[in-house]
Amino acid sequence: MNKLLDKIENFDDFPTLPTIYYKLVDALSNTSTTIKDLSNLVSTDIALSFKLLKIVNSSIYGLSTKVNSIDKAIFHLGFRELKNIILSTKIIEVFSDINSNSKFDLVEFWKHSIAVGTISRIIAQELGQKNLDEYLLSGITHDIGKLVLIKILGSEYNVVFILMEKENISLLEAEQKILGITHQEIGLKLAESWNLDKNILNVIRYHNDGLIGSNYDQLVGVVHISNILAKLLNLGHSGCDRISQPNQLLWRRLDITRFDKNIIYDRIETDYEQAKEILIIN
Structure with a gap:
């Protein structure tokens, strides 16, 4: 056996x-849970409370007045969004013990993932979606399988990067050749153990394809496109330099070219910088 x-x-x-x-x-x-109940719970974690206030007061939410209390932050965010933001911050913390090496940089990985989440959220807003923080969370978690493999194998995982570069193949192909399993598969296993929502599981499993089989799924599709855009804009580094062509069926379906490019890029730059500063553990 391998x-x-x-x-x-x-x-x-x-x-x-x-x-x-x-x-x-x-x-x-x-x-029967109230905003006060949730506020009391969140307030037991000082670092989380601080991050939550920074996030809700950032350009990402664009509130006209400053929010100074956890109660008001939860009121503006809503319960579902609160859950997704807390999950995003805690997932980043969970993997903070992974060591960077010559082939993989943890901070650059999170910069890329946060960029994918930020771009996904912006595109979703342009598409008229309401559950915007699900898009942010999906972008942040889409590649967590890579971290699981590095946590298990350490620097031994570098042979995957080496083969990918040597044979000019995709990361998935290199993983399958050397490990017999991909980061999508192991990421899915972890997400299932955490009981994450099915929508997030689909993103982890299918974001490289952009479709679920032959079926269109907007969340999966947006993360697929955002992953490519984050690489083109050189926002962080996922561990893989290869930039795939977007799924053409998906590209036509989302019709992102109809959006004002300058406005989108300005928002990406502003929101990404703020999200990166708030979420990344140095």
């Missing part, structure tokens, strides 16, 4: 999300 695959398949120490996230999920499942 020794690296054996190592992956025998790994049973998947990262777990912090207790506060599951307490939040439990609270949100209770129809």
Whole structure:
């Protein structure tokens, strides 16, 4: 058996999300939960409270008045958005112990993922979507399988990058050749263990294709396009220099070229810089 695959398949120490996230999920499942209840819960985590206030006061939300309390932040965000933002921040924290090396830089990885999330959110807003933070979360989590593989294999994962460069093949092809499993598959396994929403699972599994089989899914499609745009704009580094062509069916369906390019790029630059500053752990 492939020794690296054996190592992956025998790994049973998947990262777990912090207790506060599951307490939040439990609270949100209770129809009698109030903003004050959630505020009291969030306030037990000082660092999270600080980040939440910075996020809600950033250009990403564009509020006309400054928000100074967790209660008001939750009021402006809504319960679902609160959950997605907290999940985004905690996922980044969970993987903070991964060491960078000559082939992989953790900070650059998160810069790329945050860029994908930011661009996805902006495109979703232009498309008239309401659940914008689901797009942000999807972008941030789309490549978490890479982090799982690096957590398991450490620098041994570098052979995947080396083969990808040597044979000029995709990362997925290199992973399949060397490991017998891809970061999409292992990322899906982790996300399932965290009981993430099905929409997020679909993004992790299908973002490279842009479609679910032959079926259109707007969230998957937007993350697919945003991943390519983030690479073209050189925002962070996912560990892979290869830039794929967008799925043409998807490109025509979303018709992103109808948006004002200058406005979109200005928003990407502003929102990305703020999100990066707030979310990344240095």
